[in-house]
Amino acid sequence: MTDFTPTEMMTIAAARALSNDDVCFVGIGAPSAACNVARLTHAPDITLIYESGTVGTKPDVLPLSIGDGELCDTALFTVSVPEMFRYWLQGGRITTGFLGGAQIDRFANLNTTVVGPYDHPKVRLPGGGGAPEIASNCGRIFITMALSKRGFVEKLPFVTSMGHGEGSDHRERLGLKTKGPTRVITDLCILEPDPHTKELTVVSIHPGVGRERIVENCGWPIRFAETVIETPAPNETELAVLRDINARTKKAHEGAGPGKEAA
Amino acid sequence: MARIMSLADAVAENVRDGDTVAMEGFTHLIPYAAGHEVIRQGRKDLFLVRMTPDILYDQLIGVGAARGMKFSWGGNPGVGSLHRFRDAVENQWPRPLEIEEHSHAAMANAYEAGAANLPFAMLRGYIGADLPKVNPNIRHVTCPFTGEVLAAVPAIHPDVTIIHAQRADRKGNVLLEGIVGVQKEAVLAAKRSMITVEEIVEELSPPSPNSVVLPTWAVTAVVHVPGGAFPSYAHGYYPRSNAFYIGWDEIARDRETFTAWIKENVLDARPEDYARYAANTLAKVA
Numbered sequence: 001m002t003d004f005t006p007t008e009m010m011t012i013a014a015a016r017a018l019s020n021d022d023v024c025f026v027g028i029g030a031p032s033a034a035c036n037v038a039r040l041t042h043a044p045d046i047t048l049i050y051e052s053g054t055v056g057t058k059p060d061v062l063p064l065s066i067g068d069g070e071l072c073d074t075a076l077f078t079v080s081v082p083e084m085f086r087y088w089l090q091g092g093r094i095t096t097g098f099l100g101g102a103q104i105d106r107f108a109n110l111n112t113t114v115v116g117p118y119d120h121p122k123v124r125l126p127g128g129g130g131a132p133e134i135a136s137n138c139g140r141i142f143i144t145m146a147l148s149k150r151g152f153v154e155k156l157p158f159v160t161s162m163g164h165g166e167g168s169d170h171r172e173r174l175g176l177k178t179k180g181p182t183r184v185i186t187d188l189c190i191l192e193p194d195p196h197t198k199e200l201t202v203v204s205i206h207p208g209v210g211r212e213r214i215v216e217n218c219g220w221p222i223r224f225a226e227t228v229i230e231t232p233a234p235n236e237t238e239l240a241v242l243r244d245i246n247a248r249t250k251k252a253h254e255g256a257g258p259g260k261e262a263a
Numbered sequence: 264m265a266r267i268m269s270l271a272d273a274v275a276e277n278v279r280d281g282d283t284v285a286m287e288g289f290t291h292l293i294p295y296a297a298g299h300e301v302i303r304q305g306r307k308d309l310f311l312v313r314m315t316p317d318i319l320y321d322q323l324i325g326v327g328a329a330r331g332m333k334f335s336w337g338g339n340p341g342v343g344s345l346h347r348f349r350d351a352v353e354n355q356w357p358r359p360l361e362i363e364e365h366s367h368a369a370m371a372n373a374y375e376a377g378a379a380n381l382p383f384a385m386l387r388g389y390i391g392a393d394l395p396k397v398n399p400n401i402r403h404v405t406c407p408f409t410g411e412v413l414a415a416v417p418a419i420h421p422d423v424t425i426i427h428a429q430r431a432d433r434k435g436n437v438l439l440e441g442i443v444g445v446q447k448e449a450v451l452a453a454k455r456s457m458i459t460v461e462e463i464v465e466e467l468s469p470p471s472p473n474s475v476v477l478p479t480w481a482v483t484a485v486v487h488v489p490g491g492a493f494p495s496y497a498h499g500y501y502p503r504s505n506a507f508y509i510g511w512d513e514i515a516r517d518r519e520t521f522t523a524w525i526k527e528n529v530l531d532a533r534p535e536d537y538a539r540y541a542a543n544t545l546a547k548v549a
Binding site: 066072109128 | 266288290291314315334335336337338340341342344345348349350353364366367368371372374375387388389390391392393394397409434441442443444445447448475496498502503505506509
């Protein structure tokens with residue numbers, strides 16, 4: 001078995017969650033890497049959609065932003081942003097939304113808005129972007145982010161996008177017919193909501209990771225499912241594809257920075 | 264009919280102190296040159312509107328040109344924070360910034376409502392989210408047919424919308440291609456509009472009968488500024504400078520380096536300086 005980093009394991013485990021039939025709304029960063037590894041390995045016909053309006057895109061390098069030219073150049077077609085959010089997302093055409101976040105709680109609600117009070121934030125984060133409606137309108141949601149005490153918190157200062165709210169049947173009580181978050185893929189383990197309480201529960205642990213490390217890196221007393229499996233290690237193809245696309249991406253994003261050159 | 268004019272004249276005539284200004288572009292075709300001219304002319308008390316305020320709005324906020332901002336995602340895409348925006352919200356530097364925050368879906372709908380001359384937009388949105396608790400402009404309406412409760416937000420009607428596009432003809436008809444974002448809606452929602460373009464050509468020759476064209480009679484001013492979207496990009500002309508976006512992080516982190524950068528690259532610069540970026544054509548990522 002080849003050596004791999006926790007981040008590589010995370011991306012590959014996230015990629016495996018997707019299938020060929022998915023129509024996937026892709027968040028930037030870690031979700032984008034996972035979605036494209038899926039496309040380049042076991043799910044060649046997956047439809048990747050970025051909120052900038054690009055549908056069926058097949059980027060050769062990972063985009064830095066949600067609207068890089070690469071996404072449009074390789075898309076089946078590109079629509080306006082209102083059309084994207086109205087017809088395709090709100091219209092219920094997207095099977096899977098893939099999100100990241102700054103903070104998550106035990107019911108997979110996400111915060112990317114503020115740390116501290118909204119009116120006097122300690123840290124002002126970028127905000128929700130497409131996430132509030134991606135979270136409610138996609139058939140299901142996958143989330144990928146590294147497990148850490150800062151990220152996995154007991155209580156969110158702000159709910160940017162709803163996961164399972166207060167747990168149990170909260171989504172249904174608000175009239176939502178979509179599933180919400182069904183899997184959270186971290187660098188140490190995979191979590192899924194408990195079928196009844198909807199609390200995120202460890203269902204799979206990555207190779208070489210002990211339970212204590214997971215407990216130590218989570219901001220709430222994390223629960224383990226009755227049956228916990230070991231995540232299969234990345235195979236050589238998965239690693240090669242991921243490393244290739246990362247190398248191509250790094251090369252493409254390097255270049256002259258904004259010194260005297262820039263206007 | 265749109266007037267073809269210089270950047271300085273177009274900004275002087277169309278952007279006024281206190282205006283609600285939308286400079287749109289979803290990563291692509293961001294009107295940097297025009298925004299810099301707004302800074303050079305010292306416009307103040309602007310209320311900025313944009314779905315994805317990025318570096319250009321970071322610069323306008325950092326020089327103190329804005330009294331407020333309506334937005335849905337304020338970051339440096341793929342890089343991190345907008346440090347000038349954060350400094351304004353967290354420390355009120357160089358002045359306090361009033362914010363009205365929405366989701367992308369709500370902003371896109373609000374621009375569309377503006378273009379459609381409606382007073383508000385509705386969407387199935389914000390369910391279970393906290394933004395409605397802090398933004399009094401997110402309200403609800405009940406469908407008169409089904410009884411479903413939907414989110415409602417006011418339509419966006421900018422005093423002036425500024426965008427960048429690929430080309431215009433001599434009459435002032437404008438063509439946009441690629442990731443077209445919400446620019447058509449933003450122009451049609453505004454009282455006045457200003458469009459900078461890479462090229463002015465004899466015949467527009469839209470590549471398809473369904474091309475995105477803004478006709479001259481729906482536009483106020485057209486300005487020829489080759490390279491005017493840099494470090495954003497113009498599909499078919501030059502690529503996005505991801506290196507610039509990455510490098511901006513360090514410049515904007517510090518008030519002094521930011522201020523020095525603005526002096527050298529905006530206050531002491533001219534619109535023609537952008538032409539060098541237009542020369543970087545066909546550098547498409549392989």
